[in-house]
Amino acid sequence: MKIFGIFFILFLSFLSAKYLDTKSCAECHEMIHYEHTHSMHHNSSLFKDEFHRKIKEKTYPNSYLCALCHTPAAKNLRAVITGKEQPSQTKEQSDGVSCFYCHQINKVLITKHENINFYAFSPGSKPKFFGNLKNPDTSDKHKSDSTNKIYKNSQVCMGCHGKKFNKYDVEICNGLDEKGKTSDCISCHMPKFPGGTTKLNKRGREEYTSHEFLGIRSDEMIQKAVELSLKVLDKNSIQLTIKNKMGHSIIMQPMRLKFAQTEIVRFGKVVWKNFKKYPIEDKKATFTILFKNNDGKQVLPPSATGYKYKNNLKANQAKEIVYKVPELQKGDIIKSTWISYVLRPALAKTLKITDREMLKKYIGTKTKIVVK
Numbered sequence: 353m354k355i356f357g358i359f360f361i362l363f364l365s366f367l368s369a370k371y372l373d374t375k376s377c378a379e380c381h382e383m384i385h386y387e388h389t390h391s392m393h394h395n396s397s398l399f400k401d402e403f404h405r406k407i408k409e410k411t412y413p414n415s416y417l418c419a420l421c422h423t424p425a426a427k428n429l430r431a432v433i434t435g436k437e438q439p440s441q442t443k444e445q446s447d448g449v450s451c452f453y454c455h456q457i458n459k460v461l462i463t464k465h466e467n468i469n470f471y472a473f474s475p476g477s478k479p480k481f482f483g484n485l486k487n488p489d490t491s492d493k494h495k496s497d498s499t500n501k502i503y504k505n506s507q508v509c510m511g512c513h514g515k516k517f518n519k520y521d522v523e524i525c526n527g528l529d530e531k532g533k534t535s536d537c538i539s540c541h542m543p544k545f546p547g548g549t550t551k552l553n554k555r556g557r558e559e560y561t562s563h564e565f566l567g568i569r570s571d572e573m574i575q576k577a578v579e580l581s582l583k584v585l586d587k588n589s590i591q592l593t594i595k596n597k598m599g600h601s602i603i604m605q606p607m608r609l610k611f612a613q614t615e616i617v618r619f620g621k622v623v624w625k626n627f628k629k630y631p632i633e634d635k636k637a638t639f640t641i642l643f644k645n646n647d648g649k650q651v652l653p654p655s656a657t658g659y660k661y662k663n664n665l666k667a668n669q670a671k672e673i674v675y676k677v678p679e680l681q682k683g684d685i686i687k688s689t690w691i692s693y694v695l696r697p698a699l700a701k702t703l704k705i706t707d708r709e710m711l712k713k714y715i716g717t718k719t720k721i722v723v724k
């Protein structure tokens with residue numbers, strides 16, 4: 353109840369500033385608007401993300417705790433969270449993680465179970481948006497403030513991407529790095545592109561901060577997830593090293609599936625593979641998290657009391673896997689490929705997911721060596 357008390361205050365202060373919808377930013381921030389509306393932040397609501405909606409329906413059919421991060425700008429946030437009111441397609445909710453919301457977070461409170469976004473209280477009609485621009489030009493639509501350091505050190509991401517535990521104290525996700533710190537999210541996920549921040553560009557800026565927020569759905573980003581390397585140890589064993597190059601664990605959203613597929617090819621034919629049908633047969637090279645309840649039955653995160661399966665690798669850490677293989681011959685090609693799915697294919701089937709983007713197999717980095 354204490355937590356809801358805090359939210360209630362935030363919620364009240366929120367109401368006093370008039371909500372400017374995402375569409376209204378396009379007039380001046382054309383490129384950023386275009387990128388943002390094609391990103392998962394804009395598509396995070398029940399109305400636009402089929403995967404999210406189906407998990408919600410299965411776990412919390414009557415209340416919507418998820419709103420805190422998935423539709424945080426909702427006017428009736430508290431009522432929606434508790435189930436007193438149902439989510440509806442208002443501007444605030446359809447906008448998902450909106451521009452207006454993100455740019456007014458002024459502090460992120462770190463708590464044991466879940467981090468909390470605090471909001472700037474700006475009475476009057478002109479909202480104040482935080483950012484990092486040097487000497488921001490004035491605008492008749494909003495004030496700008498470049499003094500809040502959470503927009504430099506990436507803390508602004510942590511209200512939603514920080515750690516999250518369920519009510520049984522089971523960790524569901526964790527966006528911290530190998531040292532338990534926040535990595536430089538902004539450098540990797542918001543690269544600078546040529547162009548101005550606004551259409552008019554009165555300050556003559558040469559670059560702006562992109563807002564695509566690419567991640568697991570980007571072929572280009574997937575290439576940068578891990579580094580794979582192979583080595584022949586002796587005639588019957590090979591070693592695969594997987595190094596996580598990201599600023600967070602390989603698995604943050606537990607329903608993802610990421611794995612290394614390793615094969616030995618001889619005269620064009622696969623003579624050995626690290627799994628036959630399902631990647632999970634090779635538990636060391638398959639990264640995902642499955643939850644269970646007290647009876648050992650597989651369940652979705654909210655009702656988990658423990659893990660049924662958990663293989664993860666923290667930021668910047670590497671693991672070595674040794675495989676016993678049939679006797680190697682000169683000319684054998686050993687290759688390994690990194691593969692990712694937005695959600696485990698088996699889960700996609702259970703949920704009857706129809707969005708083709710979600711069913712896609714993303715091919716990441718590849719490596720190969722030839723036996724000498």
Ligand code: HEC
Nearest residue numbers: 401403404407408412417418420421511512513516604605
């Ligand atoms: C503390 C903030 C927070 C809360 C609360 C939260 N989520 Fe999320 N959710 C996230 C973040 C952040 C991501 C993106 C994670 C990633 O890609 O690693 C996400 C991603 C997801 C995804 C993957 C969506 C996709 O298309 O890739 C699903 C499904 C999901 N959440 C379901 C839920 C459900 C259901 C609830 C409520 C029971 C919920 N979440 C509550 C922060 C939250």
Ligand code: HEC
Nearest residue numbers: 372377380451481483484485488489491493496497498555
């Ligand atoms: C009428 C034009 C106009 C509209 C509409 C507009 N902005 Fe701006 N915004 C500007 C100008 C001008 C700047 C300063 C640009 C510069 O210095 O290069 C700016 C700067 C910003 C900054 C940077 C602040 C800083 O200190 O770094 C943010 C964030 C921002 N706008 C967010 C928004 C959001 C969110 C919306 C929609 C709700 C929006 N803007 C709508 C004109 C506008």
Ligand code: HEC
Nearest residue numbers: 392396401421422424508509512537541565566567568569
């Ligand atoms: C208000 C909550 C919130 C904040 C603040 C936030 N995010 Fe997100 N983010 C989400 C949610 C929710 C999703 C998942 C939406 C979905 O898939 O339905 C997401 C998705 C993403 C994704 C895409 C994942 C994919 O599916 O490919 C990336 C990358 C990301 N966020 C990075 C960031 C970074 C970097 C910051 C800080 C600058 C940030 N986010 C701030 C809630 C937030």
Ligand code: HEC
Nearest residue numbers: 509513535536537540567568573574576577598599605608
């Ligand atoms: C060194 C670069 C780097 C840093 C730092 C980094 N990321 Fe990532 N992140 C990546 C890459 C590359 C991917 C895409 C590959 C993947 O998803 O497997 C990714 C994926 C993601 C995803 C989607 C992952 C999934 O499985 O759904 C989210 C969400 C995300 N990052 C958020 C963040 C946040 C929040 C931070 C800061 C705490 C951060 N990232 C820091 C490189 C980075």
Ligand code: HEC
Nearest residue numbers: 377381384385388393449450451454483484538549560561
């Ligand atoms: C997930 C949070 C998030 C969302 C959603 C978001 N922004 Fe940003 N935005 C940031 C962060 C963080 C920065 C500062 C990055 C930096 O300068 O390194 C930023 C920077 C900016 C800037 C300064 C740009 C520059 O050239 O440096 C503008 C303008 C801006 N955002 C406008 C918008 C608009 C308009 C939208 C919606 C169409 C939007 N933002 C959505 C987090 C967000």
